Amino acid sequence: MSTIETELNTEAEGAETQAETPATTGPDYSEIIYNGIWKNNPALVQLLGLCPLLAVTSTVVNAIGLGLATLVVLIGANIAVSLIRNYVTDAVRLPAFVMIIASFVTSIELIMQAYTYELYQILGIFIPLIVTNCAILGRADSFAARNPVIPSALDGLMMGLGFMAVLVILGAMRELIGQGTLFSDMQLLLGDVAVNWKIEVFTDYPDVLFAILPPGAFIGLGLLIALKNSWDEKAKERAEKNKADTEAVDRRVRVTG
Amino acid sequence: MALLRITSPHTQRAGHRTSWVMQMVILATLPGLLVQTWLFGYGTLINVMIAIVTALASEALVLKLRKRSLSFFLKDYSALLTGLLLALAIPPIVPWWLTVTGVAFAVIVGKQLYGGLGNNPFNPAMVGYALLLVSFPVPMTQWLTVSELSLAQQTLPFVDSIKTIFSSGIANIDAYTMATPLDAFKHKEGLMSEEAFASVKALSQANLDAMLWVNLAYLVGGLFLIYLRIITWHAPAAILAALAVISGFFFIIDISNAATPWFHLTTGATMFGAFLIATDPVSSCTSNKGKLYFGVGIGLLIYIIRTWGGYPDGVAFAVLLMNFAAPFIDYYAQPRTYGHKKAKKGLKTGANK
DSSP: OHHHHHHHHHHHHHHHHOTTSOOTTOOOHHHHHHIIIIITOTTTTSOOSHHHHHHHTTSHHHHHHHHHHHHHHHHHHHHHHHHTTTTSOGGGHHHHHHHHHHHHHHHHHHHHHHHOHHHHHHHGGGTGGGGGOHHHHHHHHHTGGGSOHHHHHHHHHHHHHHHHHHHHHHHHHHHHHHHSEESTTTHHHHGGGGGGGOEESSSSOOOOHHHHSHHHHHHHHHHHHHHHHHHHHHHHHHHHHHHHHHHHHHHHHHHHO | OOOOSOOSSOSOOTTOOHHHHHHHHHHHHHHHHHHHHHHHOTHHHHHHHHHHHHHHHHHHHHHHHTTOOHHHHHTTOHHHHHHHHHHHHSOTTOOHHHHHHHHHHIIIIIIGGGTSTTOOSSOHHHHHHHHHHHHOHHHHTOEEOOTTTSTTSSOOOHHHHHHHHHSSOOTTGGGTEEOOHHHHHHTOTTOOHHHHHHHOGGGSHHHHHHHHHHHHHHHHHHHHHHHTTSSOSHHHHHHHHHHHHHHHHHHHHTTTTSOOHHHHHHSTTHHIIIIIITTOTTTSOSSHHHHHHHHHHHHHHHHHHHHHSSSSOOHHHHHHHHHHHHHHHHHHOOOOOTTOSSOOOSOOTTTTO
8 A cells, every 4th residue: 555655656746846757658668768868968967976987997998897887777777776766665665776876886795896897996996986876876766766666777777877077088088198099008997808908099199197187087087077068059050040941931921821 | 645547437438448548557567578588588579569450360260250330349458458468478498389379369369259348247367367377277376587597608599589488389499598586585495584595596596686676667567557447556556565564463473484575576476466457447447446455465365375285376266266256246246326425335125115
């Protein structure tokens, strides 16, 4: 009885407050994809999980390592939360979600310790800190707790990809400006295949410590956000212009008609 | 009471336009520029040239991207001044790309990204300097020394200056370089102050005199600006007083390890920072009372960073940190409005209720 009530409650709440609850016609997958990658990107729009984002993106390999870990945790946590969403009461839902996320993070940490030990050492405290990444708890609470399993998994995947994309771009920017290389030390993550992946973009390059140190991450992220905003604004302008054009056409038709 | 004739917005004011103010500040740097060139060779002059060209080019580039009037903003000389100040602050033998990076960052990120002249919360030249010091600590702390002390017994010749700046450098550059007095004092490695001044070469009288001359030259430039009423005495006086007091205090407490207040006032960028950097009308405090607090903060921070910080000189970081605090100070240092009994203090949240 109580579970049904909770479900009803959450659904009623969701319908009122959240635009992300499933419509009566079923989940809109393309909307989920668009939200995760672009419109509601965890790093660029929600500005969640900035601590790992800023701290570990000094090279591409670090960024991919942490991005992958976060991605896996996001998908796993979203699926698990979605599965139990009808059985936990509101009062204990956050502790339950945190427990789920923490267990996924622990598994990831053990896996990384086993297979990519050097990367595990480089990322250090930031792997366990994925637990505190608000993007994950945020998705669990605002999406997975209100949606069925498959949309939740897709949402986790897309949010994770959006987060990872920003991590990788930021990592590439900082590695390029900071050390003049790209994809250095990829073997830490991908094994011996990637030993020769390192690209020396500028030879004889003086290390620009500023880009490698945290201030570089802040400025880099700021630039990325600015770029996204200006892109969005341009798209909006274009859309409005198109709309105006079609309206004008309509009017003319009406007048002559 | 000093009635300043320049307030914001610094664009149009008959006779005292921004360009005039900037030109006068540029003029005020000339004694310092000449003394630095005379003591340390042509490097400073070459850096100034590179910096000015870069500053104007980056300013023009951003203005073009922002679709602003090129000639109007370029003619206010503010970008040129930013470049000039940064070039005076960096060592005379840094490679050209370092100057270009610093100046471009100062103008583009430090000034234009915030909205251009009048909107920058930080002093652009010091933003550029901080970037360079954090990114390239090695070239940024390599200073030339005066001719008497250098192994080569002369200042770096013009051709060699060009070579060090534009190509990979000359082989015997070490014959011309030496730590600055502040750097040497910071790394005296357990020596007592007296022993350090007696034995460390970079702390010998000739080097100290050179720094004294540079500081005096900037003092002259600063007094010229005060005379023209472009800046007020408040910020520089507060900086120098606070620095003298705190260094005096620690000198009395620990006479064998600390340096004299005179040493702190006449080495490094003290006068340069006090008169030309901290008096920036945009990024410093507005009211005279605010300028006093602002200056005291800078003076204390200079000593703290010099003595316990990671870098030999702390003027740039001190100014940037106090730039952070300037809006806050302004809330608490508003002058009494005419007709009101008391000055307003602080930001009243919900005052409209």
